[in-house]
Amino acid sequence: MLKKLTLIISTVVLSSSLLFGQKDLDQTTIDVSNFFEKDWSIGFNYGITKFNGDISQYAFVCAKQTGLSYQDSDFQESRSAFAFSLEKKISNKFSFNIEYVTGEFAGLRRPNEYIGYEIDYPYEIAEGSLDGNKFVTSFNEIDMLFNYSLNSCLTNSIKKERPENLSVIVKMGFGYNVFRSLRTNLYSDEYVYSHGYDELTKNESKNGIAESVIIYGAKIKYEINDGVSLLVDYTVRNSLSDKWDSSIMDGGQGNDKFSLFSCGLAYTIPEKVNAKD
Numbered sequence: 001m002l003k004k005l006t007l008i009i010s011t012v013v014l015s016s017s018l019l020f021g022q023k024d025l026d027q028t029t030i031d032v033s034n035f036f037e038k039d040w041s042i043g044f045n046y047g048i049t050k051f052n053g054d055i056s057q058y059a060f061v062c063a064k065q066t067g068l069s070y071q072d073s074d075f076q077e078s079r080s081a082f083a084f085s086l087e088k089k090i091s092n093k094f095s096f097n098i099e100y101v102t103g104e105f106a107g108l109r110r111p112n113e114y115i116g117y118e119i120d121y122p123y124e125i126a127e128g129s130l131d132g133n134k135f136v137t138s139f140n141e142i143d144m145l146f147n148y149s150l151n152s153c154l155t156n157s158i159k160k161e162r163p164e165n166l167s168v169i170v171k172m173g174f175g176y177n178v179f180r181s182l183r184t185n186l187y188s189d190e191y192v193y194s195h196g197y198d199e200l201t202k203n204e205s206k207n208g209i210a211e212s213v214i215i216y217g218a219k220i221k222y223e224i225n226d227g228v229s230l231l232v233d234y235t236v237r238n239s240l241s242d243k244w245d246s247s248i249m250d251g252g253q254g255n256d257k258f259s260l261f262s263c264g265l266a267y268t269i270p271e272k273v274n275a276k277d
Contacts, residue, residue: 049080238257
């Protein structure tokens with residue numbers, strides 16, 4: 001009798017475990033399905049880059065050099081870049097996104113800004129050349145970013161009504177940057193140094209140079225209609241080395257960085273509707 005009772009109890013417990021286990025599995029399947037089927041958006045941004053490092057004339061303003069004999073146009077520090085992103089909303093405060101960025105950044109530094117610094121010239125330069133330098137870097141980058149909405153914090157601190165379709169967001173993350181950088185003399189365009197180019201030439205080599213980057217920034221998101229939002233974004237990317245401008249200078253700024261100020265649009269992907277519903 002005891003054996004039969006034990007067998008019955010064991011059967012009930014095992015059946016219950018299997019039943020609840022199946023429910024948990026179904027719930028997990030539903031959660032995973034929900035994760036992939038809703039709260040996704042895609043974005044596109046276009047903007048202007050500003051480099052800050054050894055070869056940069058000003059910290060916050062883009063410079064240009066006029067009157068160059070080797071080209072018809074002026075040399076401009078300001079360059080452009082595009083960004084494409086896929087974002088997943090986790091909650092009202094948190095989201096993460098994968099972003100692909102491609103474009104250029106550039107810099108120049110005139111002789112007066114080199115006074116008191118030791119300039120690194122790995123190769124011989126023409127006798128009488130001035131110490132002014134410039135560079136142009138092209139890059140492709142893939143990023144992982146984590147976003148946090150400041151809406152509730154701003155509402156509590158400002159004590160004023162905020163438009164429901166306006167969001168202020170801060171972000172941090174990391175990225176993988178592949179680049180090519182060519183440094184030349186500002187006044188003669190003579191080759192000085194490079195990364196991702198054949199040695200002593202202006203010909204791109206087969207492979208670019210890879211760098212890890214640390215990213216931080218902020219963006220404003222304004223929903224203009226259902227599912228479509230306007231974006232204004234400012235992001236700073238910090239290299240973990242001093243290679244982006246092909247220049248290492250004693251007393252310089254160390255690790256390079258560049259900012260991207262951009263505007264764009266975001267589109268919320270409609271939630272998948274189950275045909276059975």
